[in-house]
Every structure is written in C-alpha cells, then in structure tokens.
Amino acid sequence: MSTGTDRDTARRALITTAVAVVCAVTVLAAPGTAFASPAPTPAPTATPSAPSASAAPVSNKDLEAVRSKLDALYHDASVATDAYNAAEEQSKKQSAEIVELAKKIVKGQEKLDELKDRAGAAARSQYRTGGMPDEAQLLLSDNPQAFLDGTGRVLQGQRATKGLIAELTRTQQDLKQYTADASAQWQQLEKNRQAKASAKKKITAQIAAAEKLESQLEKQEKERLARLEQQAALKAQTAWLDSGALKGVGDKATTAGKAAVAYATAQLGKPYEWGAEGPSTYDCSGLTSQAWASAGDPIPRTSQEQWKQLPHVAVKDMRPGDLIIYFDDASHVAMYIGDGAIIHAPRPGRTVTVAGAGSMPILGVVRPDA
Incomplete structure (x- = not known):
C-alpha cells in the first residue's frame, strides 16, 4: 500500500515529466531542427500512481516551472502565427x-x-x-x-x-x-x-504541448497557476509604472484613434484564435489590424510588419489607439487605450481582454495615423 509520501513523490514526478516532454516538443518544433528517427524511450522503472484527492498539491516552484514553460510555448506559437499570417x-x-x-x-x-x-x-x-x-x-x-x-x-x-x-x-x-x-x-x-x-504544423504542435502540460494539473493547481500568472503580470506592470514610463503621457486620441479603440473595445470577451481576423475570433494582430481598418486606416496584418512599417513613437508620447509591440521579435501587439492599459488578444484559451500595458516586455510603440 502506497504512503502519502509516495503519492506526493509520484505527483511531483508526473509534473516534472510533463515539463520534460514539453521541452522536447519545443526543441523538435524549432525552425531548422533536423528530424531524425527518435531513439526508443526507456521504460520507466516505476509507474507513478494516479494522484488521489489526498495527495499534496504541487509546489509553487513546480508551478512556476510550468508557467515559464507555458509562456515559452505560447510565445513560440505566436511567432509561428505571425509567420503563417505573413505567408x-x-x-x-x-x-x-x-x-x-x-x-x-x-x-x-x-x-x-x-x-x-x-x-x-x-x-x-x-x-x-x-x-x-x-x-x-x-x-x-x-x-x-x-x-x-x-x-x-x-x-x-x-x-x-x-x-x-x-x-x-x-x-x-x-x-x-x-x-x-x-x-x-x-x-x-x-x-x-x-x-x-x-x-501551421509548428503552431498546432506548440499549442498541443501547452494544453497537454496544463492537462496534468488538477483544478486547484490550475487556479493557483492562474493566480501566479496574474501576480507576475501585476508585478511587471507595477515596476513599469514605478519607472515613470507614463509620466507626461496624454490620453487624448485622434478621431481615427477613438474609432479604433471603440472597435477593439467592442470585441472584449471574444475568443483568441490564431490566424483569425474576426468578426467572432481574433489573434493579436488580427484584432489591431481590423480595428484600424474599421477606422479608415488600413495597416499591415502582422505584428512584425506593423513594427517594421508603421512610424515609431516614444512611449512617453503615445496616445490611445497607438499600438504597443512586445518582445524582442515583435511577436505580440496590443492597442493602448489610456491610463496605462491595453486591449489585446493574449493567446489560445483566452479571450480579448484589458491588461496592463507594462505586463509584458515592451519593444516599442507605433502609430497607424501618424
């Protein structure tokens, strides 16, 4: 008969194995990777027993590892989505x-x-x-x-x-x-x-790996993971605000900017779907490009092309309707709506929502109606 300690150990092993499997999927899906015939996987010496209701929850450290891996998977899926949209x-x-x-x-x-x-x-x-x-x-x-x-x-x-x-x-x-x-x-x-x-192959592989990883968690652990994500976003937003990034930033939008913000606001709650441009689902650049098209100023379809082609403005000079480009590879975009907030389509499994503009690493700001 297995003890509580045995069950806890098996539980941690299950999560660790899941993270390892997802890491392998990430490597295999990377561009330029040579696909060789995989060697047979050694059989485990012991099969972890299914966690019972009395099993101790996964530690915060393990959940942080899961959160970090999920962020990486969804980021890679976002990069692949931009490549798909460009093609x-x-x-x-x-x-x-x-x-x-x-x-x-x-x-x-x-x-x-x-x-x-x-x-x-x-x-x-x-x-x-x-x-x-x-x-x-x-x-x-x-x-x-x-x-x-x-x-x-x-x-x-x-x-x-x-x-x-x-x-x-x-x-x-x-x-x-x-x-x-x-x-x-x-x-x-x-x-x-x-x-x-x-x-498309890479997108589906990354999303499937992320979903598989999340499926290893029980309901309470998923709720804790969501809280950890919220805490990380709040911490980043607070640090960004404390840096004085919004000092001098105005909230006066142009007529076209107001129209774009109104369009984006009307999409709140709609699901994220990679490659989608509405009207029922959106990916990040699908939302911003359609918002500005509705305002009478068509812009490039992808976040990377929006970063390349649209005029850049300093963060201190941004105004509602401007687009904030995130991450060094310009793989995500959101619309600034004022008061340090954005509207964006985050990732698979989420909906169009309001978030803190500084909750993700900012690459820069572009202005469609410069």
Missing part, C-alpha cells in the same frame, strides 16, 4: 497578381491575333500587286498619273507595315514577359503555401 497575406497578393497577369496574357494574345490578321492582309495585298517594284508598276500602268497620285499612299502603307511589324514584335515580347512573371508568381505562391503549412 497568407503574400499568398493573397500573389494570387491577385496572377489573376491580373492572366488577364494581360489573354488581352495580349487577342492583340497578337489581330496583328497577325493585319499582317496577313498586307501580305495578300502585296501578292495581288505581283510584288513588283514601283518603277515597273509606273511603266506598265495604263494611267501613269493615277499611279503617281497613289505613290503617297504607297509610302504611307510602307510606313504602316513597318509599324505593324514593330508592334507585333513588342506584343510577342510582352506576352513572353507576362508568361515568365506568371510562372515566377506561381513558384512563389507554392513557397508560401509550404511556409504556411510549416507554420
């Missing part, structure tokens, strides 16, 4: 360009057919005149004056023929270029399809 946007752009190139090819072919018909008509006309030089036609003409009157038209016809040949050549060259461009776009479209598939 999706490029695919849309390339598909539209392929359609336009196809239209140009059709029009070019129609023009080429018309030019060939005109060239054929000119050749047939020349054949009917016998192809004789102008001097011979003058000598053999029954009406030399009429022939001389028509020489101007002959010269015009010669110039027109040269122009026809030049136009025919240009059209053929254009068609060749359109075809080459369409082929290149198709190849890039396929690359983006593969990039999307790779990013």
Whole structure:
C-alpha cells in the first residue's frame, strides 16, 4: 500500500515529466531542427500512481516551472502565427497578381491575333500587286498619273507595315514577359503555401504541448497557476509604472484613434484564435489590424510588419489607439487605450481582454495615423 509520501513523490514526478516532454516538443518544433528517427524511450522503472484527492498539491516552484514553460510555448506559437499570417497575406497578393497577369496574357494574345490578321492582309495585298517594284508598276500602268497620285499612299502603307511589324514584335515580347512573371508568381505562391503549412504544423504542435502540460494539473493547481500568472503580470506592470514610463503621457486620441479603440473595445470577451481576423475570433494582430481598418486606416496584418512599417513613437508620447509591440521579435501587439492599459488578444484559451500595458516586455510603440 502506497504512503502519502509516495503519492506526493509520484505527483511531483508526473509534473516534472510533463515539463520534460514539453521541452522536447519545443526543441523538435524549432525552425531548422533536423528530424531524425527518435531513439526508443526507456521504460520507466516505476509507474507513478494516479494522484488521489489526498495527495499534496504541487509546489509553487513546480508551478512556476510550468508557467515559464507555458509562456515559452505560447510565445513560440505566436511567432509561428505571425509567420503563417505573413505567408497568407503574400499568398493573397500573389494570387491577385496572377489573376491580373492572366488577364494581360489573354488581352495580349487577342492583340497578337489581330496583328497577325493585319499582317496577313498586307501580305495578300502585296501578292495581288505581283510584288513588283514601283518603277515597273509606273511603266506598265495604263494611267501613269493615277499611279503617281497613289505613290503617297504607297509610302504611307510602307510606313504602316513597318509599324505593324514593330508592334507585333513588342506584343510577342510582352506576352513572353507576362508568361515568365506568371510562372515566377506561381513558384512563389507554392513557397508560401509550404511556409504556411510549416507554420501551421509548428503552431498546432506548440499549442498541443501547452494544453497537454496544463492537462496534468488538477483544478486547484490550475487556479493557483492562474493566480501566479496574474501576480507576475501585476508585478511587471507595477515596476513599469514605478519607472515613470507614463509620466507626461496624454490620453487624448485622434478621431481615427477613438474609432479604433471603440472597435477593439467592442470585441472584449471574444475568443483568441490564431490566424483569425474576426468578426467572432481574433489573434493579436488580427484584432489591431481590423480595428484600424474599421477606422479608415488600413495597416499591415502582422505584428512584425506593423513594427517594421508603421512610424515609431516614444512611449512617453503615445496616445490611445497607438499600438504597443512586445518582445524582442515583435511577436505580440496590443492597442493602448489610456491610463496605462491595453486591449489585446493574449493567446489560445483566452479571450480579448484589458491588461496592463507594462505586463509584458515592451519593444516599442507605433502609430497607424501618424
């Protein structure tokens, strides 16, 4: 019969094993990792017994390890989501360009057919005149004056023929270029399809690993984990506020900024879903891009492109509607709404919510309506 100590030890071993398994998943899902056939996993010397209601709860230290690993998993999923969204946007752009190139090819072919018909008509006309030089036609003409009157038209016809040949050549060259461009776009479209598939695979792997790790916890431990997350966010927010980051920051938004904030506020409580742009679910950049699109100022789809392309402003100069970019890799974005708060779509399993602007590491601030 197992003792309480045995059960506690088994319980801690279960959580430790779960963290180790998730670490392995993280490594395998990392970009550039070579996938070799895994070696057989040694059988455990003892199978931990299922924790009973009387088992001691997991220590705060173990829960902190779980929280840290969950943060890493969801962060990696967020990076992969940005890669997926970027590939999706490029695919849309390339598909539209392929359609336009196809239209140009059709029009070019129609023009080429018309030019060939005109060239054929000119050749047939020349054949009917016998192809004789102008001097011979003058000598053999029954009406030399009429022939001389028509020489101007002959010269015009010669110039027109040269122009026809030049136009025919240009059209053929254009068609060749359109075809080459369409082929290149198709190849890039396929690359983006593969990039999307790779990013999707990584996203699902990271989220599944996080969910598996969380599933090892009992209800009370999940509640404690949630409190630890809240405490960590509050600690970071307090430190940020104490640093004087908000000193001099105003709460006056532009008309467009107010509209963007109103849109984001209306989405509170809606679930996070990676790759989503609403109206029922959102990921972080899906929320911010749609909010600003509704305000009449379209912005890039991903947090990384928002960071790259939008004007940067200092934290002390930010105003409601500005976007705060988080983490060194610009993998998360939120909308500043004033009073040190943000609205954002945090991660899988969460909903669009209000949080402290300093609760995550800030990379910088960008302004869509600069």
